[in-house]
Amino acid sequence: EIVLTQSPATLSLSPGERATLSCRASQSVSSYLAWYQQKPGQAPMLLIYDASNRATGIPARFSGSGSGTDFTLTISSLEPEDFAVYYCHQRSIWPRTFGQGTKVEIK
Amino acid sequence: EVQLVESGGDLVQPGRSLRLSCTTSGFTFGDHRMSWVRQVPGKGLEWIAYIRTKDYGVTTEHAASVKGRFTISRDDSKSIAYLQMNSLKTEDTAMYYCVRDCSGATCNYYFDYWGQGTLVTVSS
Numbered sequence: 001e002i003v004l005t006q007s008p009a010t011l012s013l014s015p016g017e018r019a020t021l022s023c024r025a026s027q028s029v030s031s032y033l034a035w036y037q038q039k040p041g042q043a044p045m046l047l048i049y050d051a052s053n054r055a056t057g058i059p060a061r062f063s064g065s066g067s068g069t070d071f072t073l074t075i076s077s078l079e080p081e082d083f084a085v086y087y088c089h090q091r092s093i094w095p096r097t098f099g100q101g102t103k104v105e106i107k
Numbered sequence: 108e109v110q111l112v113e114s115g116g117d118l119v120q121p122g123r124s125l126r127l128s129c130t131t132s133g134f135t136f137g138d139h140r141m142s143w144v145r146q147v148p149g150k151g152l153e154w155i156a157y158i159r160t161k162d163y164g165v166t167t168e169h170a171a172s173v174k175g176r177f178t179i180s181r182d183d184s185k186s187i188a189y190l191q192m193n194s195l196k197t198e199d200t201a202m203y204y205c206v207r208d209c210s211g212a213t214c215n216y217y218f219d220y221w222g223q224g225t226l227v228t229v230s231s
Contacts, residue, residue, distance in 0.1 A: 001171075034217045034218075036152075036218075042223075043204055043221035043222065043223055043224060044152065044204075044218075044221055045221075046209075046214065046217055046218060046219050049214045049215055049217040050215050050217075053214070053215075055214055055217075055219065056213075056214070087151065087152055089152075089154075089217070089218070091216060091217060094168055095154060095168070095170050095171065096142075096154040096157070097154065098151055098152040098153065098154065099151070100151045101151050101152075
């Protein structure tokens with residue numbers, strides 16, 4: 001099973017700041033990695049797929065990069081609605097797995 | 108509008124069974140692969156089951172944690188996905204989400220739509 005390790009566990013930032021979230025895979029997943037955002041009491045929402053493609057309707061301030069085992073989600077300038085938990089997810093090899101999440105909180 | 112609505116969650120005793128349903132609308136159900144993902148309250152996400160379309164033989168995948176106990180199925184005529192859960196354990200307590208795979212052309216088979224979830228509590 002591919003283990004996805006996200007860091008940091010919590011990111012404390014202010015609105016307008018840049019957020020950089022990391023996801024490291026225990027073995028290569030090529031570019032088959034996605035990022036999801038989850039707000040309290042809501043289901044997750046797809047942000048990025050295939051490491052760097054924004055899903056439909058996702059603002060340009062969200063970007064993804066990486067391949068193989070190291071991936072990054074960047075939020076260029078945090079908006080109030082961006083404070084949430086972010087999960088990475090791989091679909092390269094069964095079973096599909098998720099990272100443990102990074103919480104982006106208001107500083 | 109794409110909608111996925113889960114039902115069937117309940118409080119059950121260990122060892123009992125439960126069947127979850129995911130009633131969908133707003134898209135051609137038979138064209139999409141479907142999954143179930145669960146989340147212990149306050150914890151992370153765990154994918155548990157996946158079913159392909161008729162074009163791919165309606166084949167399935169199950170996580171090791173539920174293999175042999177849970178079974179995913181689908182009824183394309185009713186646009187419903189199911190999760191049959193047998194021999195439930197206390198560690199199966201979680202919110203269960205029904206999730207749609209987008210098409211290859213749209214977002215390359217990732218999870219693009221999620222239901223709001225149904226809560227399963229396994230306790231004596």
